[in-house]
Amino acid sequence: MTALLRYQAALLARSHRWLPPLLLYLALMAIGVQTGEPILDSLGFAAAVLLPVTAWLVRVCVTNEPGAARDCAAAAAGPARVHLAALLTALLAATGLAVVGTAFVTAVSDPRGTRHEDLPVWSAAGAGLLAAVTCVLLGAAVGAVCNRPVLRSTAWAVPTTVLGAFVVLFVGGSPARAAVNGLVNGSRTATVTVPLVPLAVAAVLAAAAMSVACALSARQPGGGT
Amino acid sequence: MRLTGVGRRYGIGGSWVLRGVDLDVRPGSLVRIEGANGSGKSTLLRLLAGIDAPTTGRITGRPRTAFVPERFPAALPFTAIGYLTMLGRVHGLSRSAAASAAALWLERFGAAEHARTRLSELSKGSSQKVAVAQGLLADPGLLVLDEAWTGLDQASRAVLDRAVTDRVAAGATVVYVDHDPGRLAGVPDAVFRVDAGRLVAVASAGTAGAADLRDGLPGPRGRSAARPAGPRVSIEAEGPSGAHLPEGLPGDPVHGPLGPVAPDAPAVHRLTVAAAHSDALLRALLAARPAWHIRAVTTTEPAHVEGEPGR
Numbered sequence: 197m198t199a200l201l202r203y204q205a206a207l208l209a210r211s212h213r214w215l216p217p218l219l220l221y222l223a224l225m226a227i228g229v230q231t232g233e234p235i236l237d238s239l240g241f242a243a244a245v246l247l248p249v250t251a252w253l254v255r256v257c258v259t260n261e262p263g264a265a266r267d268c269a270a271a272a273a274g275p276a277r278v279h280l281a282a283l284l285t286a287l288l289a290a291t292g293l294a295v296v297g298t299a300f301v302t303a304v305s306d307p308r309g310t311r312h313e314d315l316p317v318w319s320a321a322g323a324g325l326l327a328a329v330t331c332v333l334l335g336a337a338v339g340a341v342c343n344r345p346v347l348r349s350t351a352w353a354v355p356t357t358v359l360g361a362f363v364v365l366f367v368g369g370s371p372a373r374a375a376v377n378g379l380v381n382g383s384r385t386a387t388v389t390v391p392l393v394p395l396a397v398a399a400v401l402a403a404a405a406m407s408v409a410c411a412l413s414a415r416q417p418g419g420g421t
Numbered sequence: 422m423r424l425t426g427v428g429r430r431y432g433i434g435g436s437w438v439l440r441g442v443d444l445d446v447r448p449g450s451l452v453r454i455e456g457a458n459g460s461g462k463s464t465l466l467r468l469l470a471g472i473d474a475p476t477t478g479r480i481t482g483r484p485r486t487a488f489v490p491e492r493f494p495a496a497l498p499f500t501a502i503g504y505l506t507m508l509g510r511v512h513g514l515s516r517s518a519a520a521s522a523a524a525l526w527l528e529r530f531g532a533a534e535h536a537r538t539r540l541s542e543l544s545k546g547s548s549q550k551v552a553v554a555q556g557l558l559a560d561p562g563l564l565v566l567d568e569a570w571t572g573l574d575q576a577s578r579a580v581l582d583r584a585v586t587d588r589v590a591a592g593a594t595v596v597y598v599d600h601d602p603g604r605l606a607g608v609p610d611a612v613f614r615v616d617a618g619r620l621v622a623v624a625s626a627g628t629a630g631a632a633d634l635r636d637g638l639p640g641p642r643g644r645s646a647a648r649p650a651g652p653r654v655s656i657e658a659e660g661p662s663g664a665h666l667p668e669g670l671p672g673d674p675v676h677g678p679l680g681p682v683a684p685d686a687p688a689v690h691r692l693t694v695a696a697a698h699s700d701a702l703l704r705a706l707l708a709a710r711p712a713w714h715i716r717a718v719t720t721t722e723p724a725h726v727e728g729e730p731g732r
Contacts, residue, residue: 199507199513203508207497264491265494267488268488269511270470271471271487
């Protein structure tokens with residue numbers, strides 16, 4: 197699995213196809229995160245942005261490898277493991293983004309609530325990181341079930357990924373929305389809510405979505421007949 | 422490795438590409454798959470390689486597998502050696518073993534000077550060499566070749582022929598499809614044809630009837646006596662007096678003693694095999710204990726068919 201992860205990570209890094217989702221992330225962060233704003237508001241925004249960005253990264257990773265090269269790797273390691281490695285590569289890259297983003301937001305934000313009450317910086321940052329990881333996991337889940345091998349045609353996969361990401365971000369009862377709202381509401385009441393339940397639910401959903409995608413990876417039409 | 426009642430169709434209600442395939446592939450056998458375009462050959466190869474899963478039936482006992490596609494994409498952002506080393510690790514080799522196997526196979530295919538070239542800058546033929554090297558570098562127990570010779574130059578085709586027979590001699594299974602009916606002619610232990618979604622045994626040697634697939638493929642030693650025409654190589658080998666030829670020589674050579682057998686004289690034998698097996702046979706003779714001395718190696722006319730097979 198380590199060899200597959202290294203292979204997929206090298207594919208992602210050298211293909212430069214990570215650039216568009218990264219630019220989306222940077223653009224949204226530039227719009228939504230301002231220096232000196234209340235920390236929990238900005239952390240909530242930074243977490244929410246990661247959901248569509250992660251879904252896009254997953255799409256990049258699972259469509260990055262040309263079919264014939266994927267066949268070679270699949271014969272050697274099994275198609276499910278090859279697909280899992282692609283999904284995990286996207287998940288790890290997005291988690292890295294979550295760590296860097298949280299650190300950046302914590303550094304530039306005002307460690308106080310909306311009404312200028314002082315907030316514990318470290319627990320705010322911790323809650324922000326967990327909320328970001330929650331969004332990363334849900335973005336990975338959306339990306340996994342909205343792309344190859346579940347949806348093969350680009351015409352279906354791209355709009356479904358976009359729609360899926362926004363539905364999961366805004367629909368009532370979504371762990372992402374619960375985690376982000378926990379931060380934003382905490383900013384008003386000057387309390388830090390650690391989103392443990394949303395994180396756990398997101399982890400279960402991501403595991404289920406990735407299992408479905410990996411199980412289907414050996415059931416796709418090949419190049420020829 | 423065994424396929425039991427294997428069928429494959431794409432989509433619910435789609436037509437069956439393959440149906441009711443029963444096959445028992447023994448280690449150390451070379452299997453050729455034939456069939457018209459679109460007959461389901463590639464689907465069968467993908468199922469054998471484990472890239473694709475059967476809709477019905479089971480495939481059990483698959484060894485460590487490598488697959489070589491017909492066309493290898495240039496769209497990978499790696500150098501030839503970088504890609505091969507990474508794939509060697511995916512095949513289960515250590516970093517140093519992967520790097521040295523990658524360099525070795527590029528050299529064997531005459532592509533050592535392209536080792537540091539990006540795959541996107543390689544010619545079609547050179548990039549196919551990378552694909553073939555990928556399949557061979559980890560000594561797989563099952564090698565599946567989907568028209569892997571296509572795009573290779575003449576010398577590389579011969580290298581691949583020999584690599585295939587070496588794998589088979591080492592106890593691996595090799596299954597291949599090739600559009601050239603002369604490819605490894607006379608070497609396969611079994612030939613099958615995919616016809617209307619069914620797998621049918623072909624009288625591979627020209628005379629033998631279709632075998633019952635459930636009885637499995639004949640192994641390298643249990644082959645029928647008939648041999649098709651193909652380039653063959655005769656080897657004269659000299660062993661210590663009274664020595665017998667080693668058991669299980671690669672390529673199942675036709676052999677017999679040369680000249681009168683004297684009690685104290687060295688044993689001299691002539692062995693004839695399909696040309697693709699000759700390297701493996703020479704290696705086996707030289708590596709035998711006691712070792713055999715090679716006196717002469719000659720190629721024989723393709724049309725010339727020898728008599729009795731070796732015992």
